[in-house]
Amino acid sequence: MSTVDGSSAPHSPAESSLATSIFSAKSPADSDGHAARAAKWRFATQVVAVDGSDNAHGASSVPIFQTATFKGMDGQYDYTRSGNPTRGGLESHLARIYSAHQAFALSTGMTCLDVILRLVKPGETVLAGDDLYGGTNRLLTYAKSHGGVDVRHADTTDVAALLPHLGEGNKVKMVLLESPTNPLLKVADIAEISAAVKKAAPDAIVVVDNTMLSPYLQRPLELGADIVYDSATKYLSGHHDVMAGIIATGNPQASKDIAWLINAMGSGLAPFDSFLLLRGVKTLALRMDKQQANAQIVANYLDALGFKVHYPGLKSHPKRDVHFKQASGAGAVLSVLTDDTQLSERVVSAARLWGVSVSFGAVNSLISMPCLMSHASIPAHIRAERGLREDLIRLCVGIEDPRDLLDDLEHALIASGAIVPNVDPTLLSSDKLAEVFRENPSQWGIERARYFRRPNVEALIDGVSRGLALDGVKTIDSDIVVSAPGKVILFGEHAVVHGVTAIATSLNLRCYGVLAPRTDGKVAITAPDLEAEHVWDISSLPWDLVPPREGSAADEKLDPVLLVALEKLVAEDKPTKTGASASIAFLYLFMAIARESTEAPATTLTVSANLPIGAGLGSSAAFSTCVASALLIAHERVHVPDAGSIDPSHVDDVDSWAFLAEKVLHGNPSGIDNAVAVRGGAVAFTRAIEGKEGGMDSIRGFDSIRLLLTNTRVPRDTKSLVAGVAAKRAAEPHVVDPVLGQIQDISDEARGLLDGSTKTSRNGFVSRLETLMRDNHGHLRTLGVSHPSLEAVVAATAAAPFNLTTKLTGAGGGGCAVTLVPDTFDDANLDQLLANLRGLGAEPYLTTLGGPGLGVHTRTPSDLSSTLVAAGPAGLASWADSLNAQWVHS
Numbered sequence: 001m002s003t004v005d006g007s008s009a010p011h012s013p014a015e016s017s018l019a020t021s022i023f024s025a026k027s028p029a030d031s032d033g034h035a036a037r038a039a040k041w042r043f044a045t046q047v048v049a050v051d052g053s054d055n056a057h058g059a060s061s062v063p064i065f066q067t068a069t070f071k072g073m074d075g076q077y078d079y080t081r082s083g084n085p086t087r088g089g090l091e092s093h094l095a096r097i098y099s100a101h102q103a104f105a106l107s108t109g110m111t112c113l114d115v116i117l118r119l120v121k122p123g124e125t126v127l128a129g130d131d132l133y134g135g136t137n138r139l140l141t142y143a144k145s146h147g148g149v150d151v152r153h154a155d156t157t158d159v160a161a162l163l164p165h166l167g168e169g170n171k172v173k174m175v176l177l178e179s180p181t182n183p184l185l186k187v188a189d190i191a192e193i194s195a196a197v198k199k200a201a202p203d204a205i206v207v208v209d210n211t212m213l214s215p216y217l218q219r220p221l222e223l224g225a226d227i228v229y230d231s232a233t234k235y236l237s238g239h240h241d242v243m244a245g246i247i248a249t250g251n252p253q254a255s256k257d258i259a260w261l262i263n264a265m266g267s268g269l270a271p272f273d274s275f276l277l278l279r280g281v282k283t284l285a286l287r288m289d290k291q292q293a294n295a296q297i298v299a300n301y302l303d304a305l306g307f308k309v310h311y312p313g314l315k316s317h318p319k320r321d322v323h324f325k326q327a328s329g330a331g332a333v334l335s336v337l338t339d340d341t342q343l344s345e346r347v348v349s350a351a352r353l354w355g356v357s358v359s360f361g362a363v364n365s366l367i368s369m370p371c372l373m374s375h376a377s378i379p380a381h382i383r384a385e386r387g388l389r390e391d392l393i394r395l396c397v398g399i400e401d402p403r404d405l406l407d408d409l410e411h412a413l414i415a416s417g418a419i420v421p422n423v424d425p426t427l428l429s430s431d432k433l434a435e436v437f438r439e440n441p442s443q444w445g446i447e448r449a450r451y452f453r454r455p456n457v458e459a460l461i462d463g464v465s466r467g468l469a470l471d472g473v474k475t476i477d478s479d480i481v482v483s484a485p486g487k488v489i490l491f492g493e494h495a496v497v498h499g500v501t502a503i504a505t506s507l508n509l510r511c512y513g514v515l516a517p518r519t520d521g522k523v524a525i526t527a528p529d530l531e532a533e534h535v536w537d538i539s540s541l542p543w544d545l546v547p548p549r550e551g552s553a554a555d556e557k558l559d560p561v562l563l564v565a566l567e568k569l570v571a572e573d574k575p576t577k578t579g580a581s582a583s584i585a586f587l588y589l590f591m592a593i594a595r596e597s598t599e600a601p602a603t604t605l606t607v608s609a610n611l612p613i614g615a616g617l618g619s620s621a622a623f624s625t626c627v628a629s630a631l632l633i634a635h636e637r638v639h640v641p642d643a644g645s646i647d648p649s650h651v652d653d654v655d656s657w658a659f660l661a662e663k664v665l666h667g668n669p670s671g672i673d674n675a676v677a678v679r680g681g682a683v684a685f686t687r688a689i690e691g692k693e694g695g696m697d698s699i700r701g702f703d704s705i706r707l708l709l710t711n712t713r714v715p716r717d718t719k720s721l722v723a724g725v726a727a728k729r730a731a732e733p734h735v736v737d738p739v740l741g742q743i744q745d746i747s748d749e750a751r752g753l754l755d756g757s758t759k760t761s762r763n764g765f766v767s768r769l770e771t772l773m774r775d776n777h778g779h780l781r782t783l784g785v786s787h788p789s790l791e792a793v794v795a796a797t798a799a800a801p802f803n804l805t806t807k808l809t810g811a812g813g814g815g816c817a818v819t820l821v822p823d824t825f826d827d828a829n830l831d832q833l834l835a836n837l838r839g840l841g842a843e844p845y846l847t848t849l850g851g852p853g854l855g856v857h858t859r860t861p862s863d864l865s866s867t868l869v870a871a872g873p874a875g876l877a878s879w880a881d882s883l884n885a886q887w888v889h890s
C-alpha cells in the first residue's frame with residue numbers, strides 16, 4: 001500500500017490495469033473465451049468499452065469519487081494524490097488503448113513533460129527535435145538553466161542527424177520526439193529512431209509527444225518508444241473543457257519511475273477532471289475520423305490554390321511514406337504559408353467560424369498564427385533558424401460541415417486579398433460541384449479551389465516596396481489640362497443603344513480636368529461637383545487583375561473581375577453614389593492604361609464641369625473623355641501638338657478609352673455620347689450591332705436652329721434607364737421593336753432635313769422638325785423613359801401663347817428636355833416662358849450648340865488644380881479662356 005507521503009512505491013489500480021481489465025473482472029473464468037475475443041476488438045470498439053464494474057451499485061459510467069481521503073488502513077486507496085478510483089478507472093482504460101504497460105493521468109500535458117524530465121539528472125543530455133511545441137521548448141530551456149541538463153536540438157526527420165549525438169562519450173539520457181511536429185508537420189521515423197537509440201545509447205529512453213495524433217492514429221509504444229505522453233486537453237478529451245495530460249509507459253521500469261514521481265509531486269489528475277476526460281475519450285475515434293476527413297478537404301483546397309501546405313495527407317509531404325508506416329491517418333492539424341505575415345494576420349482575423357485560439361484537438365475548428373501564439377515563447381531568431389516562418393498559419397480542423405468550413409475560410413482569404421476570383425470557362429457549375437461533394441468530398445475541395453487563384457504576390461510585394469521607395473515612383477512633369485463638351489441628342493436616344501441611328505450635337509457646356517503630379521506614390525481624384533475626394537496607394541491597387549491587352553486602343557469589354565475588385569476598393573471610402581462611379585471609372589482606366597504598377601504615374605485628377613450632372617446632357621461622356629485623354633497624354637500615348645489639331649488616330653484611341661469608362665458609368669452605352677464628346681460637332685451615329693454595320697457622319701444643319709434646354713432637376717441614372725428599356729424590349733418585343741423602327745424613320749428624315757439633302761422652305765423645315773420631335777417624344781414615352789417633370793415642361797412650352805414643341809433628351813426619367821424655338825419666336829414670350837419654367841422648379845439654358853470636342857492645353861503652367869476648383873462651375877469658361885487660348889482640339 002502506498003503511504004501518504006509517497007515514500008514507498010505507489011500502489012494504484014492503474015499499476016495493475018492489465019491484470020484487472022474489465023474482461024477478466026466480468027468473466028474471471030473466461031468460460032466463453034470472451035476475453036480473448038475482446039482483446040482483438042478494434043480501437044473504435046475498445047475506446048468506448050470502459051470498465052464500469054469497479055463500483056458498488058453497478059453504475060454504467062465510472063463515478064466521480066470526489067474525495068481527498070479514504071477511511072481505513074487496508075483499503076486499495078488512502079489519499080487521492082496517490083490514487084483515486086475515478087482516476088484509476090481512467091488510467092486503466094487508457095493503458096489499454098495506448099497498448100501501454102501502464103498509463104497515468106496528470107493535470108496537463110506540460111506536467112507530463114515536467115515529470116518525465118525529472119528522469120534526467122544534471123549533466124545528462126536530452127536530445128530533442130528542432131520543431132517542438134513552444135511550451136516544450138520553454139520547459140527544456142528551464143531544465144537546462146536550472147537543472148543543469150544538457151539540451152540539444154537536432155532534425156528528427158533524419159536519423160543520421162541524431163547519430164553523432166548518441167555515440168560514446170555523450171551522456172544522452174533521453175531522446176524527445178514529436179511526430180508529426182507542431183506546427184510544421186515534420187515526420188520522424190519513430191521505429192527507426194528507437195532502434196538506433198537502443199543500439200547507440202542503450203541507457204537512453206525514447207519519449208514521444210503523441211498529442212498531434214492521439215493513440216487512435218499512432219501508438220509509439222508499439223514502435224519501440226519507452227514513454228509516450230499526450231496533452232489530453234486536445235484530442236483525448238476533444239471538447240476543450242478540461243486540462244489533462246497522459247503518460248503511457250512501455251515497460252515496468254518506466255512505469256515504476258513515473259508512478260513514484262507523480263505520487264511524490266502530487267500531479268495526478270483530479271477526480272472530476274478524470275471523469276470528464278473518460279467521458280470525452282469514448283468518442284475519440286468518431287471525432288478523429290471526421291476531423292481528419294475535414295482536414296484532408298481543407299488541405300486539398302489550400303494546396304490546389306497554390307499555397308505551401310504542410311500536411312502528411314498530401315502527396316507533396318516529403319515523409320508521407322514514413323508517416324503512414326507508423327500512423328493510420330494524417331491527423332487534423334495542418335499549416336499553410338501565405339508568404340506575407342500581414343496577409344496571414346488578415347486571413348486569421350477575417351475568419352469567423354474558425355475560432356482564433358491556441359490549442360487544438362477540439363470538435364471546433366481553430367485558426368492561429370503559431371509565431372504570435374502557441375510558439376511565441378521561442379525567441380524569433382531561433383524560430384527563424386528552425387524554419388518556423390512568421391507567416392505560418394495553423395489550422396486545427398473540427399467536425400463542422402466542411403462546406404461551412406471552406407465557405408468561412410474562403411471568405412477570409414478573399415477578404416484579406418490572399419485569393420482572387422478565377423475567370424475560367426471550364427469551371428464546374430454549382431450543381432456539378434454539389435454532385436462532386438456528395439460523391440467525393442476530398443476531390444470537391446480541389447474543384448472548389450479552381451474558382452479562385454492567388455494573386456501575383458511577387459508583383460504585390462514589388463509594388464509595396466516601390467511604394468515605399470518613393471524616389472523611384474513614376475509621375476508626370478507638369479499638369480495636363482483637358483476638356484470635353486456635353487451633348488444634346490435631338491433624335492434617337494435609347495433606340496441608338498439597339499442599333500437605330502441617333503442625331504446629336506456637342507454643347508458649349510464642358511467638363512474640365514487637370515491631372516497634376518504627386519510625389520508620394522499615390523493616385524487621387526478630386527471632383528468638387530460631387531464633393532468627392534479620394535486617394536489610394538498605387539501599390540495597393542489590384543494590379544494582378546488587369547487583363548492583358550495589346551495595342552493602344554481599349555478593350556471592347558470591361559473585365560468583370562477587375563471591376564468588382566475596384567467597386568470593393570472604392571466602397572471602403574464610403575463615397576457617394578456619383579463619387580463611387582466616377583472613382584471606379586477613373587481607377588479602371590488608370591490601371592488598364594498603365595497595365596502595371598511600375599508604369600502608373602502618381603497623379604491627382606481634378607475635374608469640374610459647368611454641365612449639369614446626370615441630366616441627360618452627356619456629363620459622364622465629357623468626364624470620361626477628360627479621364628481618358630489626360631491619362632493617355634500622361635503615358636505619352638497621345639501626343640499634344642503645339643498647334644493644329646490632335647492626330648486622328650490618337651483621337652480614336654481617346655474615344656475607345658472614353659467608351660470603356662462610359663461602360664463603367666452606363667453599363668451598356670451606345671457610344672454616341674463619347675463620340676460627340678471626343679470629336680465635337682454634330683453627328684448621325686449608328687452603333688454597329690447584331691451584324692449591322694455602324695457608322696458616324698458629321699452633319700451641319702444644327703447651327704441653324706435655336707434650341708432651349710430645360711433641366712427638370714429631377715435626378716436620374718442613365719445606367720438604370722438604359723437597362724429598363726432593354727428589359728422592356730426583352731419582355732415586349734412586339735411593342736418595342738416597331739417603336740425602334742419608327743424612330744429609325746424619324747432619324748433618317750431629320751438627317752435629310754438637317755444636312756440639306758431634303759430641300760424644303762425654312763418654315764417647312766422647322767415645322768417638320770417639330771413634328772419629328774413630337775413623334776419621337778411620344779415613342780420615348782412608350783418606351784417608359786418620360787417622367788411627370790418632363791411632361792410638365794412639354795405642357796408648359798406647348799401652352800398658348802408659346803405653342804412650342806418639346807421632347808426629352810438623353811436618357812429621360814427626369815433630366816433635360818429640348819424645345820425647338822422657331823426663328824420668329826418673340827423675345828418677350830421667351831422671357832415669359834423662361835420665367836414659367838423656373839416657376840416649375842426647372843432650370844432653362846439658352847445655350848449654343850456645336851463646338852469643339854476634346855481640348856488639350858499645350859503649355860500648361862503648374863498648379864492649376866486649385867484654380868480649377870476655385871473657379872467653380874460658373875467660372876470654368878473664363879478660367880479656360882484665361883489659359884491664354886493655347887488649346888488644341890480634336
Ligand SMILES: Nc1ncnc2c1ncn2[C@@H]1O[C@H](COP(=O)(O)OP(=O)(O)OP(=O)(O)O)[C@@H](O)[C@H]1O
Pocket residue numbers: 511527529530577578579580581582583607608609612613614615616617618619620621623665666673716717718719810811812
Ligand atoms: N463634373 C463631374 N465630376 C466628376 N464626375 C462626373 C462629373 N460629371 C459626370 N461625372 C460622372 O458621370 C456620372 C453621371 O452620369 P449619368 O449618365 O448619370 O449622367 P449624364 O452623363 O449627365 O447623362 P446622359 O448620359 O443621359 O447624357 C456621375 O455619376 C459621375 O460618375
Ligand SMILES: C[C@@](O)(CCO)CC(=O)[O-]
Pocket residue numbers: 489492493494495496497616617618666668669670671672673718722810811
Ligand atoms: C440613353 C442613351 O441613348 C443616351 C444617353 O445620353 C444611352 C446611350 O446611347 O448610351
